[in-house]
Amino acid sequence: MEFATLIEPHGGELCDLIATGKASDELKEEALGLPSISLTPRQVCDIELLLNGGFSPLKGFMGRDDYDAVVDSMRLSSGVLWPMPITLDVSEETAAGLKEGDRIALRDQTGLLLAIQTVSDVWKVDKEREAEKVFGSTSKAHPAVGYLFDDAGTHYVGGKLDGVALPTHYDFHDLRRTPAELRAEFEKDGWTTVVAFQTRNPMHRAHKELTDRAAEEIGGHLLIHPVVGMTKPGDIDYYTRVRCYKRLLDHYTHDRAMLSLLPLAMRMGGPREAVWHAIIRKNYGCTHLIVGRDHAGPGNDENGEPFYGPYDAQEMVTEVSEELHIEMVPFKLMVYSPGIDGYKPIDEVKEGEETLSISGTELRQRLADGAEIPSWFSYADVVEELRKTHPPKKQQGFTVFFTGLSGSGKSTIANALMVKLLEWGGRPATLLDGDVVRTHLSKGLGFSAEDRSTNVQRIGYVASEITKHRGICVCAPIAPYEADRRANRNLIEQSGGYFEVFVDTPLEVCEQRDVKGLYAKARAGIIKGFTGIDDPYEAPTDAEIVLDSTKYSAEECADQIMSRLKEEGYLG
């Protein structure tokens, strides 16, 4: 198959791998008889940029020669500069069924056909080598290294693509321009000099000042080109961010700035990633790229040390600048100077001059507290958008997750807490009591380790949904295993508050109480695998609240929890 190669006004060839008309129909027909691979979310991002030309000059997932050359020397085997491996990772089992010359259908997770790949080679990955050479570390604290070791398959499958369709998107249609569309728009608007701003964060006044200065410096226009594929885990979701960028756009001088979205899966690869970003922006028709402090930085390693120096990315882009065909506009950190009521790069700050800044963490804290966000920091309309998805704690959902032995008092305290929460009012509250859950949500499950895990994680899933919808969920299973509690915590904390309450009643006391007569039966061997008798209870070490039901009444215990929730700001 012949690929169309467009010579575009801004220089540089753009690969367009999508077949049209009859050729496309033929590919769809052929795919019916081919083995399929269902692409992961990251692979879907990669294939979108391969197919739409954002990754030009690549014409498919890398074969071994290109991969080795990229890993070792940041170049394709042809010698062309390319810093990031773009590979199709698969399991050992899938790899075993593939050989050179095979054609495979690549589909998204709904089964939609995106492309057919002609396999050029299949090989086992040396993950240590890739991590070390590409990202400079084998620490899983680096998001791309963690992904490589924990999520990526063991083998890579290289080969050119015959594209059928770009991945489907249902959002922000008017902002998802392909490289060809963006180049055409620049051409139509007469934008000959365009500086791109790469971002994965909401933009505030510092970014506005920086981008304004950059556009002024080059005497051209600005493209706000945020990543909406995959960014760093924990980042603010892109829907919120895009709504913020749209509001920010109104603050630029008319016709100076344009917003377009980039469906890239970032690797947080610092210097190599900056070079990659530059090549991608060149493909999107830009003439310049802003590279700031700690560009595409992955944060710190487990010892609190940064993976890359703050200006490593700028240095690497400078090193290869001759080959890039896009210029870097380097920027230092911008800080607010109350003296001039404006922003300036940190290296222009005079000795003793007062400056102000608000870190990402501090911003989140202010949002969570419903505290003021000063106008020198951001625009009221941008903040308003942020607050919609980041309400103060008193409006967020939360889960109170009880754990403890049978007979420890969980259900009694949980019931008392429910009544107090309902008395307080303000949010709907749901109680998922261990015994009760087993009559519906977990009906049919027994007490094997596997069934208990399923039961506890089902409760966690429901709690996370309730929390996400800003309600209150009180859970009271035994939840004997640490791993399940941790999984629930991780899930629920993404959506709101999480309070683990350990009802720390000693086994002897629970056995003595034996309200249901189950301990007696367990001791007599009538019930097998009873928690605390012949099945383990892994006592929590990181519970937010530990209760002593031998010293305090159920009501007093519930009051302790209410006090903590108030202290933490969840009850307003």
Ligand code: PPS
């Ligand atoms: S778990 O481990 O979290 O899935 O347990 P859970 O769903 O909370 O159910 C515990 C209640 O089931 C009764 N029961 C048993 N508990 C522990 N081990 C065994 N083998 C067992 N068999 C039945 C018991 O009444 C528990 O209720 P609580 O309210 O905890 O006393």
